[in-house]
Amino acid sequence: MAWTEPHYSKGEIKRAGFVLIDPTATSTQRRDAIAVVNNWRSAHGFPLNTLQISLRKKATDVDANALVAQRIKRLPSIIGKLERYPSMNVSRMQDLGGCRAVLADIDAVNAVVDKFLVSRHKHRLIRQDDYLSTPKSSGYRGVHLVYAYNSDRGETWNNLSVEVQVRTQLQHAWATAVETVGLFTNQALKSSMGEDKWLRFFQVMSSAIALRENQPVVGGTSTSAQVLKAELQTLATELDVIGRLQGYANLLQETEQHVAGAKFVLLTLDIPNSKVTITGYTKQNDAAAAYDEEEARSDSSIDVVLVSVGSIAGLRSAYPNYFLDTTRFVSVLQETLE
Numbered sequence: 001m002a003w004t005e006p007h008y009s010k011g012e013i014k015r016a017g018f019v020l021i022d023p024t025a026t027s028t029q030r031r032d033a034i035a036v037v038n039n040w041r042s043a044h045g046f047p048l049n050t051l052q053i054s055l056r057k058k059a060t061d062v063d064a065n066a067l068v069a070q071r072i073k074r075l076p077s078i079i080g081k082l083e084r085y086p087s088m089n090v091s092r093m094q095d096l097g098g099c100r101a102v103l104a105d106i107d108a109v110n111a112v113v114d115k116f117l118v119s120r121h122k123h124r125l126i127r128q129d130d131y132l133s134t135p136k137s138s139g140y141r142g143v144h145l146v147y148a149y150n151s152d153r154g155e156t157w158n159n160l161s162v163e164v165q166v167r168t169q170l171q172h173a174w175a176t177a178v179e180t181v182g183l184f185t186n187q188a189l190k191s192s193m194g195e196d197k198w199l200r201f202f203q204v205m206s207s208a209i210a211l212r213e214n215q216p217v218v219g220g221t222s223t224s225a226q227v228l229k230a231e232l233q234t235l236a237t238e239l240d241v242i243g244r245l246q247g248y249a250n251l252l253q254e255t256e257q258h259v260a261g262a263k264f265v266l267l268t269l270d271i272p273n274s275k276v277t278i279t280g281y282t283k284q285n286d287a288a289a290a291y292d293e294e295e296a297r298s299d300s301s302i303d304v305v306l307v308s309v310g311s312i313a314g315l316r317s318a319y320p321n322y323f324l325d326t327t328r329f330v331s332v333l334q335e336t337l338e
Contacts, residue, residue: 004042010038013089013090016036020079021083023226044096047068048097062111071099073091084191102168106215107167137192139174149162177245181245185305200231201236205333207228242333244303252276266280269303281329
């Protein structure tokens with residue numbers, strides 16, 4: 001396999017990132033900027049693969065059933081991040097290449113992290129974020145290690161960053177649920193952007209999971225299991241979390257089977273009647289018109305969602321076991337509410 005090499009200077013990459021979020025950019029400027037950024041993100045493939053192999057070895061040494069995955073950040077995700085943080089420099093993004101290990105429990109997570117920190121490899125640790133000891137305000141929990149790749153044999157890629165994520169199965173189930181709800185409700189929940197009730201639900205649920213794992217809770221939530229349970233009960237009922245998550249997971253499976261060739265998918269989820277409708281479209285204008293029509297005649301108990309096939313593919317890429325992970329999250333929620 002021929003690995004992509006970086007062909008542009010840091011200055012060219014930085015300027016390309018600004019063009020991608022510039023509404024006045026011409027189609028030619030945008031096309032050229034996409035080419036630059038695509039080369040830059042693809043160039044992370046080799047160092048990412050190298051770190052992923054190391055992560056897989058360490059993770060499976062600790063937990064034979066560890067799940068390890070890798071991904072190059074998708075262009076829409078890069079653009080979305082630039083739109084949220086307009087001053088960000090693409091050439092300095094540290095998560096263009098990322099790999100993740102999902103392990104059985106906290107002890108396994110700590111063991112894998114320790115193996116990385118004492119490793120004799122030449123890669124340089126440039127950042128360590130312990131979101132177990134200090135969870136993000138969103139409720140996200142896990143450990144991130146960012147390395148600058150370094151090798152005498154692959155000098156072309158030296159200093160490119162790779163992010164290594166290590167988390168437990170319960171933490172991963174939580175993250176999968178956040179991504180799934182975010183996709184279907186068109187909210188950047190993992191970036192703490194969206195409807196207050198959904199944001200609060202995931203904060204409180206994260207704390208409930210933290211207590212199960214004997215870890216610190218999210219700031220602004222109770223340390224009492226009973227208090228968390230009571231708040232979760234209220235939020236889960238108001239948002240119909242269980243019905244929605246079960247419906248979303250089933251919709252994603254159904255979508256992949258019925259909309260081959262479509263670029264956009266209109267999904268209608270009638271939760272009270274357990275009814276789903278899936279319609280594929282090749283043209284965005286047709287899809288948008290159908291969405292407006294369906295939204296106008298649907299009541300609040302029916303979710304109408306228009307998503308791109310690419311965003312569904314992105315979810316599958318980042319969370320290949322999304323159906324099982326979402327089901328696991330629902331089970332944990334039900335156990336918490338018992």
